[in-house]
Amino acid sequence: DIQMTQSPSSLSASVGDRVIITCRASHDVNYWLAWYQQKPGEAPNLLISAASSRQTGVPSRFFGGGSGTQFTLTISSLQPEDFATYYCQQSNDFPHTFGQGTKVEVK
Amino acid sequence: QEQLVESGGASVRPGGSLRLSCAASGFTFNNYYMAWVRQAPGKGLEWISYISPNGDNIYYEDSLRGRFAVSRDNANNAIHLQMKSLRAEDTGVFYCARVLEHRYKSYSGISYTLKSYFYMDVWGRGTTVTVSS
Secondary structure (H helix, E strand, C coil): CEEEEEEEEEECCCCCCCCCEEEEECCCCCCCEEEEEEECCCEEEEEEEEEEEEECCCCCCCCCCCCCCCCEEECCCCCCCCCEEEEEEEECCCCCCCCCCCEEECC | EEEEEEEEECCECCCEEEEEEEEEECHHHCCEEEEEECCCCCEEEEEEEEEEECCCCCCEEECCCCCEEEEECCCCCEEEEECCCCCHCCCEEEEEEEEEEEEEEEEEEEEEEEEEEEEEEECCCCCEEEEEC
């Protein structure tokens, strides 16, 4: 199975900060990586597919990048509604494993 | 509007069985792969399974194959997750999700293979399973 490792596991930030979350794959997953946002008590919400393709309705402050084994999710200017947990998921090989999550908390 | 509603979650004893369902509406159900994902309390997301639009192809997390079985009923726009021999570690929220499949050509020299990548774009709110004695 492909292992997905996110870093950091948690971070504290303030509104307006630039936040970068990294996701590393144990094997090459090409561009086939998605990012999801999950708020407490809610279902996950798809932000980005194919490493960098922002979903309709996702604010432009969210950027996805990378390929192969290293990917990033950047939030250019953190907003109050962005405090949440973020997960990466690869879909290059079954099982389509998730990273362990990165919790973005208020500083 | 696309909507997924899970049901069937309950408290069960270890070793018991449970069948979860997911009802879909607002989209052409039999055009899409569907997925089950779970989340243990306070933990991350765990991919369980995908089922293809006609149900012919089903992919499982290897450790769950044999205890979990996914099926779909396209006539009633629903998928199901049959779980048996449940354990305490199966406790959690179970989500169903719609899966988008994108096909692409993977080239090797001048020849190529058709492959797919997937992502989950519509999610239900989840149903809770508690396995405890």
